[in-house]
Amino acid sequence: MDMIKEISCAPVSRRESRRLDRREIILNVAAQSFLEQGYASTTMSSIAAALGGSKGTLWSHFPSKEALFEAVIDRATAAYRAKLSEILDTRGDFSTTLKRVCAGIMEKILSPEAVSLYRLVVAEAGRFPEMGRIFYNRGPRRTWELLAEFLSSAMNDGIIRRADPLDAARFLVSLCMADCHQQLLMGMIQSAPPEAVERDIDRAIAVFMNTFAADAARLDG
Amino acid sequence: MDMIKEISCAPVSRRESRRLDRREIILNVAAQSFLEQGYASTTMSSIAAALGGSKGTLWSHFPSKEALFEAVIDRATAAYRAKLSEILDTRGDFSTTLKRVCAGIMEKILSPEAVSLYRLVVAEAGRFPEMGRIFYNRGPRRTWELLAEFLSSAMNDGIIRRADPLDAARFLVSLCMADCHQQLLMGMIQSAPPEAVERDIDRAIAVFMNTFAADAARLDG
DNA sequence: AGAAAAGCGTACCATATGGTATGGATATGA
DNA sequence: TCATATCCATACCATATGGTACGCTTTTCT
Structure with missing residues (x-):
């Protein structure tokens, strides 16, 4: 039973997968905002609002605005x-x-x-x-x-x-x-x-x- | 009396000259801030603080942040x-x-x-x-x-x-x-x-x- | 079935924002 | 001299910010 867990490095658990989905959505919304508003003019609150989700969720994925920004740039360049x-x-x-x-x-x-x-x-x-x-x-x-x-x-x-x-x-x-x-x-x-x-x-x-x-x-x- | 006023387009009155000086100082401070902080991250309050002057003076010269910004760009390009x-x-x-x-x-x-x-x-x-x-x-x-x-x-x-x-x-x-x-x-x-x-x-x-x-x-x- | 994870909604915090209002000091022009 | 233009200091405003806290529901794992 543990073996199955260990041999797969990709997210197997449904929880993890859903969480990554959410993360992906956050990154999409954030990317759009950062790219068209710039860093300083993009607000975490507006991202949370656009998400439809709550701020708690946002911060549970990215500990700060700066971290979110870096992740966005990382993904955009990729x-x-x-x-x-x-x-x-x-x-x-x-x-x-x-x-x-x-x-x-x-x-x-x-x-x-x-x-x-x-x-x-x-x-x-x-x-x-x-x-x-x-x-x-x-x-x-x-x-x-x-x-x-x-x-x-x-x-x-x-x-x-x-x-x-x-x-x-x-x-x-x-x-x-x-x-x-x-x-x-x-x-x-x-x-x-x-x-x-x-x-x-x-x-x-x-x-x-x-x-x-x-x-x-x-x-x- | 009016003639003297009219023939000179440059500021004659000392008041006017002082005001233009102040304006120049404001533009310098603002330019520095805008150029190294960007538009959104530059605050009017910080400019007023850096001026040593008051916000009232700032707004008496430029009716808004946007107007200040335009004046700064105008001067910088000149x-x-x-x-x-x-x-x-x-x-x-x-x-x-x-x-x-x-x-x-x-x-x-x-x-x-x-x-x-x-x-x-x-x-x-x-x-x-x-x-x-x-x-x-x-x-x-x-x-x-x-x-x-x-x-x-x-x-x-x-x-x-x-x-x-x-x-x-x-x-x-x-x-x-x-x-x-x-x-x-x-x-x-x-x-x-x-x-x-x-x-x-x-x-x-x-x-x-x-x-x-x-x-x-x-x-x- | 039950524990745990994840997310949601919301209220909240200290701080800062652009912008206004006011009262007083100081220098200038007539 | 005296009105006035300019400036300064400060208090204030509504709003918004990044970030926290908490209680609740839904989904997932075991």
């Missing part, structure tokens, strides 16, 4: 990372794949949730140093690593010149984020028009290929 | 713009000047105040739509325009290929902001080490020249 891994589909020739990958990255990065998350991180990074680190490692870093893997194989195939794949990936991503993303962040636009995104992608790839094509001039020694 | 105009000194040959100009822009952009302001704008742009517009027009836009002016003359001299100067300027600035600025925003570093800034500049210029040098390949039609 979700972000999960969405990213869907992107890398390297079927087809290089330039087709490159464009598809860029489009995938752009779509994730420009999504309202990602923009809200980015805003929140930038806003609170000064006050919550760990948060910036978590986001950085799970967000941008993962994106670069995924891209770098793809670019690395292209380097091996001699399609683009050999260089640090991670540097190349960072370069490409920063090129993609130069226009629409900036304007979204500063509220100049509410959503990125597809044609503008397309233009960003094309420009980014053009500059990237101009820099990294196999026959391109070396930039540094 | 100050930012003033600092920018110091940058453009086009003596010397093109590449020397280009590097100096980039270094100047980087120095402004990476300064703690500029980073705080950028953070605040990004954080609150969703809630204060006008603020993003003000910042955008007085900050990035001015920077681009200054740079564009310089690049435009370089185009006329045939040093770089003819293109939309504003586009080229935006491109160069976005290249400069790709690394250190990002890391500062996300709290990965507390200040940008000079050698990293130097590296950012060199990379940006290399890519820029690779793209815009007179003999570079056209990127788009």
